[in-house]
Amino acid sequence: MPSRRPARGRRTGTNRTGRRKGRRGGGFGWTDLFLWGVAAVLAYAALRSALPFARSHLPWFVASAVAVLAAAAAVPIVRARTVAARQRRWFEANLELERVDRLTGPEFETLTAGLLRRDGFRQIRELGGSGDRGVDLTAVGPDGRRYAFQCKRYAGSVGAPEVRNFLGALAHAFAGHTGVLVTSGRLTRQALAEAGEAGLILVERDRLAGWLRGEPLPHEPLRSG
Missing domain, CATH: 3.40.1350.10 (Trna Endonuclease; Chain: A, domain 1)
Known part of the structure; x- marks a missing residue:
């Protein structure tokens, strides 16, 4: 008796299962979309809450930034003045010693x-x-x-x-x-x-x-x- 061939177009259970698993594993699910939505809402709420505080304290923020920049700019100036003062003291001391060397x-x-x-x-x-x-x-x-x-x-x-x-x-x-x-x-x-x-x-x-x-x-x- 001739063997029966599977009908054309029939899909085995293994193929159907594999395709179903592939659809489940790829892309974003509803859970991922929900979590991203919650995160976006929280970020928006935090930004809305922070803006009034930033506006009300804007002078303080500006003053702090200016102070930090001024301190950073003053460091090389102070260092240069310290070196200049040390050199001036050295020259003054040597001038005094030269005067002493001429004494009896x-x-x-x-x-x-x-x-x-x-x-x-x-x-x-x-x-x-x-x-x-x-x-x-x-x-x-x-x-x-x-x-x-x-x-x-x-x-x-x-x-x-x-x-x-x-x-x-x-x-x-x-x-x-x-x-x-x-x-x-x-x-x-x-x-x-x-x-x-x-x-x-x-x-x-x-x-x-x-x-x-x-x-x-x-x-x-x-x-x-």
Whole structure:
């Protein structure tokens, strides 16, 4: 008996099921459209609520924006002014040091005495000369302590022998005084080491420039490190 052929145009159940699944999986469904609609309504409501607030606070928003822009623009200006002020102080300090370099020894001692008066020291005595016994100035500080100063207007370096002579004066004729060594130069490494061990207050060239510009004289001795 001849086998029966499936009728033309008949669709099997598998094909119908596959096509039905394809229609369900593609495009937007009613649920998606509903969710998008709800989101649009909420966004519109939020925008409607925010507009009156923005209109009523518009000057505040504008002022805030202007302040932020002004601050951003001021940063480079402030930085440039800071650099210019630092350079100006550097030039002023060097001009002062050049003036100091032209002084004689006694004039340098007089300059130091004037700086002490400016800083509130009292009972200032200038002892410089051949019989100064290693100390050029004595004074009483604002803290009530007695100070002895050795002033060295040097173009070069102050060596260890000068430090030792000063320490000898502090140990004998000026015992009980706090020693301060003021110089327009700098100390050698050995001189720095011995001054640090003895606890001297040192005013070398860089610190002298600051003192001339109005910075206070340090009152704490140098500690060797």
